[in-house]
Amino acid sequence: MTRYFTQDHEWIDVSGTSGVVGITEYAQSQLGDITYVDLPSAGATVKKGDAPCVVDSVKAASDVYSPVSGTITAANDALGDAPELVNTDAEEGGWLFRIDLSDPAELDGLMDKAAYDAYVAGL
Amino acid sequence: MGDVQTINDDEAVEPEVLTLPLDAWHRAKGGRMVEFAGYWMPVQYEGIIAEHLWTRESAGLFDVSHMGQLFISGEGVEAALEAVLPIDLSTLKPYGPRYSLLLDENGGVLDDLMVTRWNSGFYLVVNGATKWDDIGHLREHLPDEVTINHLDDSALLALQGPKAFAALDRVVTGEYPLSALTFMKGGQFKIDGVEAWISRSGYTGEDGFEISIPAADAERVADLICAQPEVKPIGLGARDSLRLEAGLPLYGHDLSPETSPVEAGLLFGINKRRRSEGGFPGAERILREIAEGTARKWVGLVLEGRQAAREGATVHLGAEQVGVVTSGGFSPSRQQPIAMAYVASAYAAPGTKLEIDVRGKRLPAEVVPTPFVPHRYYRGA
Numbered sequence: 272m273t274r275y276f277t278q279d280h281e282w283i284d285v286s287g288t289s290g291v292v293g294i295t296e297y298a299q300s301q302l303g304d305i306t307y308v309d310l311p312s313a314g315a316t317v318k319k320g321d322a323p324c325v326v327d328s329v330k331a332a333s334d335v336y337s338p339v340s341g342t343i344t345a346a347n348d349a350l351g352d353a354p355e356l357v358n359t360d361a362e363e364g365g366w367l368f369r370i371d372l373s374d375p376a377e378l379d380g381l382m383d384k385a386a387y388d389a390y391v392a393g394l
Numbered sequence: 395m396g397d398v399q400t401i402n403d404d405e406a407v408e409p410e411v412l413t414l415p416l417d418a419w420h421r422a423k424g425g426r427m428v429e430f431a432g433y434w435m436p437v438q439y440e441g442i443i444a445e446h447l448w449t450r451e452s453a454g455l456f457d458v459s460h461m462g463q464l465f466i467s468g469e470g471v472e473a474a475l476e477a478v479l480p481i482d483l484s485t486l487k488p489y490g491p492r493y494s495l496l497l498d499e500n501g502g503v504l505d506d507l508m509v510t511r512w513n514s515g516f517y518l519v520v521n522g523a524t525k526w527d528d529i530g531h532l533r534e535h536l537p538d539e540v541t542i543n544h545l546d547d548s549a550l551l552a553l554q555g556p557k558a559f560a561a562l563d564r565v566v567t568g569e570y571p572l573s574a575l576t577f578m579k580g581g582q583f584k585i586d587g588v589e590a591w592i593s594r595s596g597y598t599g600e601d602g603f604e605i606s607i608p609a610a611d612a613e614r615v616a617d618l619i620c621a622q623p624e625v626k627p628i629g630l631g632a633r634d635s636l637r638l639e640a641g642l643p644l645y646g647h648d649l650s651p652e653t654s655p656v657e658a659g660l661l662f663g664i665n666k667r668r669r670s671e672g673g674f675p676g677a678e679r680i681l682r683e684i685a686e687g688t689a690r691k692w693v694g695l696v697l698e699g700r701q702a703a704r705e706g707a708t709v710h711l712g713a714e715q716v717g718v719v720t721s722g723g724f725s726p727s728r729q730q731p732i733a734m735a736y737v738a739s740a741y742a743a744p745g746t747k748l749e750i751d752v753r754g755k756r757l758p759a760e761v762v763p764t765p766f767v768p769h770r771y772y773r774g775a
Contacts, residue, residue, distance in 0.1 A: 279395050279396065280395050294395055298395055303441055304441050304443040306724035306731075307700040307702065307724070309701060309753075322396065326395065327702050327724065329442040329446075329631060329635055329723060329724055330437070330442065330631055330723075332702065332704060332753075334396035335395045336395060336396065
């Protein structure tokens with residue numbers, strides 16, 4: 272499994288053509304208290320850069336962009352009762368959706384952890 | 395993800411972001427600073443929900459030094475102020491703030507503000523984002539004999555919550571005890587030797603105080619108040635969620651030149667004598683609206699589920715759009731989304747079932763009476 276990051280503060284764990292997407296620790300800290308997550312439905316197809324998911328904080332609603340194109344295969348239903356998991360465990364238990372990648376070559380434009388950490392340090 | 399930025403970026407009206415007297419104090423306390431009304435201000439410290447709930451159960455200290463503090467005096471000041479505000483100054487006793495409205499010629503709202511009679515003139519507190527426009531408007535409409543003094547060397551703090559009195563009472567001295575102040579009364583006190591104008595008022599629906607002090611002493615006073623065990627510093631984020639639960643309007647969002655105070659249900663800002671006599675900006679429209687009613691009303695809505703509706707979301711009944719949300723968010727006290735909206739008067743009665751369009755989804759909502767959380771003002775023992 273390999274983890275990639277986007278400039279918009281999503282992460283994606285990829286094994287073969289299967290991915291798991293969430294938002295980064297930095298993103299959750301900037302958003303503050305998360306009160307609701309609007310999750311996508313399994314079966315939906317998305318293009319890279321689409322916003323299949325919305326994270327509501329007390330302050331604002333924020334789009335979560337899909338780092339890759341593909342078909343949504345599952346969503347993290349635990350967030351229905353416990354959206355705060357995205358605050359407390361953004362990069363593991365607070366994952367948002369699973370996606371079957373249609374074009375793994377899209378991963379080439381994403382960052383690894385070292386590059387992302389450097390990117391955040393420069394913000 | 396999109397829009398990781400914070401609330402109300404649109405309110406930065408000045409090209410250069412200015413700092414307030416407590417800027418370093420907020421940063422030292424861990425405040426996350428954002429641009430608001432042209433100033434760097436703390437949006438949160440430990441987190442909006444925790445700060446919100448702390449204020450509701452204990453006491454929170456807010457820095458509201460971005461607001462405009464004005465002192466207006468001179469010959470004929472009473473008549474001059476009554477020409478620009480729908481206030482009845484003949485019934486305004488000394489030292490008690492009263493809510494009023496700065497109106498344009500069409501009765502649209504230019505700002506909402508507090509007016510207090512001091513010995514030699516009137517002390518006004520106006521919104522931060524509008525203060526420069528307000529000063530310009532007042533200069534234009536007040537006669538030359540009346541002077542406007544911008545008290546920009548004063549800081550303004552608000553201490554709010556059920557334990558605000560206990561905390562503040564410990565650190566103030568005065569000619570009479572702090573307990574002499576009831577809701578919407580004020581007086582001159584000292585805090586650690588610092589001259590402080592204190593009124594029992596605020597913007598959270600809780601008991602509490604607003605405290606005007608010299609900017610040079612602001613850090614010392616803030617430190618002393620925050621050293622009380624009941625008190626934590628609270629950011630703008632919780633200030634907004636607290637005032638929303640209290641059903642209080644935020645200028646620039648719920649009120650604007652496009653809204654009339656009658657639609658907004660702010661009749662208490664138009665004093666009784668002025669309703670019969672008129673003679674204030676926009677009186678023709680406002681008196682007509684009082685007599686005949688308005689086409690739309692500002693109402694509270696509670697949403698089903700957990701997803702919040704924000705400013706700009708449209709309100710619907712079936713295929714018809716019947717309103718628009720002006721403020722909305724998740725209520726930490728009620729643990730559900732709440733909103734304020736202007737809706738057609740036919741659909742403004744509590745109990746009316748409506749829908750709010752949030753990103754293409756229709757969320758069920760119901761009109762409810764406001765405030766969403768009961769006010770707990772101190773009106774006397």
